[in-house]
Amino acid sequence: MNLFLRPLIPMVFVLTPSLVTQGNDLFRQHVIQQLQETRKCFGCNLSGVNFSGRNLQKIDLRSANLQGANLKNANLRYANLEWADIRNANLQGADLTGAILKNTLLADADLQKANLEASNLEGTDFRNANLSHANLRKASKNNDVQGGNSITICETVLPNGMISNRCNHQTSFENLKHIL
Template identity: 40%
Template sequence: MKLQLLAAIALATPLFFANSVQAGNNKDLQQLLNTRECINCNLSGVNLSGAHLIGADLRGANLQGANLTNANLEGADLTGANLKGANLTSAFVTNVNLKRANLNGANLTRATINDSNVYQASMNDLTITDAEIFNTGIGIGGDSAEIPDWK
């Protein structure tokens, strides 16, 4: 009985998020929610708070000013994405490809960032208060650190 209830909740959860998400470009947003793929999409300013975007393909997507609070981005590909001013407070950013992404002014307060690729990403004015960062080239100060690229 408990297993059936958990299965029903798991199936209904994406429907809840689909109704609570708002954006200027509904076509791109629906594509992301239906397929988890939205290459070069315009998702600027969208509310994806709490969204499960595990393994999403968001290469080159415009997520400027997006609300990704509590979002799960595990394994997502955000190569070349624009996350300028995005709110990633308490987001789960593990095994995420952020190569050449624009993270300028992004808020990563209390985010969990593990094993993610930030090679050639722009990271000016990041907020990383209380973030848990492991095996990812994000830190405080200095231009001399070498950030490895995924091979």
């Protein structure tokens, strides 16, 4: 091997992970730019993205990966989030009025003070989600709730307009079936 190239080999191994990370970041920025232009991103990976306070009204994010995303106070009115993975996301104060959340994974999500009025919640997975002070008025019923985990509801506006008065109490999925 050329004596000139031998010292460069360790440097290649040191720089390669950094270059891969930069490439992923550039690709992610391209995806976000495309999303802003087209308002669509079917099946894209937006895990951990910060869309806090953003206007994402009527956006199409079907089957998107939004795990761990920050969507606090985001406008997601009439957004299509069908089959999206939004586990561990921050949706505090998010406006999801009329959103399609059919078959969406919202396990371990923080939906405190979120507005889910008139949204489609069929088949949505809320395991261990926090729905305290959320508005579920006129939301579609979730008949597919499964599992033994629980959901936190506290002064939550339920689909029938009633307000749950249970605070610091987790409701089992079985009880939630009767509520939703």
